[in-house]
Amino acid sequence: MSEEVTWTQEKIESFQDDLLAWYHHEKRDLPWRESTDPYRVWVSEIMLQQTQVVTVIPYFNRFMEWFPTIEDLANAEEDKLLKAWEGLGYYSRVRNMQHAAKEMVETFDGKMPQTIEDILSLKGIGPYTGGAIGSIAFSLPEPAIDGNVMRVYSRLFCLSDDIALPKTRKVFDKYVRETMSQTEPGDFNQALMDLGATICTPTKPSCETCPIKHYCEAKKTDTASSYPVKKKKEKAKPLYYVADVIRNKTGAFLLEKRPEDGLLSNMWTFPMRDVTKEDYDRLVASYDSVEKKELQVAEQLSLYEEEKIDIKEKQLLGIVTHIFSHRKWHVLVVEDLLRDTDREMLEKQKWVYQEEFDQYVFPKPQQKMVDLLKKSMNN
Template identity: 85%
Template sequence: MSEELAWTQEKKARFQEDLLTWYHLEKRDLPWRESTDPYRVWVSEIMLQQTQVVTVIPYFNRFMEWFPTIEELANANEDKLLKAWEGLGYYSRVRNMQHAAKEIVETFDGKMPSNIVDILSLKGIGPYTGGAIGSIAFSLPEPAIDGNVMRVYSRLFCLSDDIALPKTRKVFDKYVRETMSQTEPGDFNQALMDLGATICTPTKPSCQTCPIKNYCEAYKTDMTSSYPVKKKKEKAKPLYYVANILKNDNGAFLLEKRPSDGLLADMWTFPMKEVTKEEYDGLSQAYDTVETSTKMVAEQLSLYDDEKESIKDKQLLGIVTHIFSHRKWHILVVADTLSVSADNCLNNQEWVYLDEFSQYVFPKPQQKMVDILKKSMNN
């Protein structure tokens, strides 16, 4: 055992008591903390991945209203499920949740299993989520190590391990297990989450009000700004698109359903075509004068290949950018009016009126494009 971990049992007990006393007095009032129901814990923790608490609260409340039990989640219609998740991003998370819910119904009689091995066997549940469910719902002494916890412990023990590396989690797992409460593991984990979110923040931590400052090596040595150690994230790969907002004579807009696998699977967008950076730059500078823009529309709507004259009005409405975890989309948003009937489109496309958009599941980039469209209509 390293020197930093060689705390006496008395010191560990004091540390746990100081942290838990602070948590019981200062814990955040959050809807998923109204009970220790494992389903509520599970849904909240999946939603909170890469999403701020204030954003999650209305999503969580609506999700629990629409799918109040694991069985109802397992049997949910996919369109309704994706609609409930619309705006949170990372849609594989909710698909994995439904897959896991079906496993729970089939294998565990519709109830979340109460041992960590079975919890971790469920699709989409990793060590962090499993630790949260196990500790909060079943009082299992399992760490729930996220970015907040790693930040707290890196400062607490001056750990210089790069938190961006997957192997580093084992280091923090060892430290947390050695110091966590065995009698109140759920509250202990939530206390660390709240501490990292409200006091031990990434920049300008409020050390003077921290309940565990007397145990913190970084605080004692005035080194809090040096921790945690994290290598710079690789820049997201840029990708370039032209999106056509196609409106027919009946006033309906063309939407296109994305493939059933890959990014934004089964979601709806305006027709989009990937282009090179050179094409993107050229089109953004002089869109109305570039003949290839009409060709792009024709390629997206192959049934119009011989009807290019049906493209009447063309207008560059704006530019949308959206960053995913590993790529950044740059989208030229172009409006085209077509002289075609509303029932003429490809199999994966539909003509939809603006007031019907709420019935379709839109990813964030599409929502941004709709905002641009509405703004142009109000001008």
């Protein structure tokens, strides 16, 4: 637990003035800052979770073009909604957004509510997003505490509390509330975001150019690199798959829609089967041991025995890895050429030509598999 540091009211006001003056002069030019429209603030803040600003900008612009109002978002078809989010990951975020939009249409006349209690009642909106919306759109003196803000304040006050622990947020909430601007809370929160993103960075912070260096305890003691304190994340659990890029005689590829529940729900991928690490390693070794990386039809691990798929040829496209929050996928990607296209389709399967891929919502692992396929076809 950190030793409590308190500031005089005069010091707090001086700190606010210096931080806000810097922000008003140096703030980043971002499309969602063109207005304080709560819908734009909400969409941008959800997109920015676990995603860099430069990545979010084109997604934000397209999203606002496709769904310009809360009502448009509430009424959007799921396929189009997921397509707008394709590549951002964490698809539950956009599903929660649509759920919240429907709540606003039903309960708040299609508008974002204006009290922090009502904002936080909406699905998918937690303290950080609620604080951002409340402060930026409605000038509510609510903190918006994310990783950037915790990094700034941990250095500002030399807070040694572990930021990986949920209970630590209360510590930072107290310090931010005591020092934040009551008259410009939105600009204050955005100033902290920008400061953490551009100056008070995780490594090699630019302390000499920092507008609040005279208030920073870590600067005084030359200990910025020691903050914030964060325990190491647990390693992601490894999972192993074989993905079959099945191509028929007409050149179409077999796509399969994932179940409605679970990870990457209702998204499209090449057919995938989970395998043990031992079988995965054996398959990798089999490809590596065969000249030209071609695999005999006998080495199929009975993946499609129950479907009676007549494989004419198999060859390795490559290996894809993808890390989710708590798991890591290892996917052996194999291309299969069928002898005969006449087969009974399983539920939620389609033959799709490559030029039609952009009409389907692909998760990031599938996009990586398609990249392997394109590379193979261009060679």
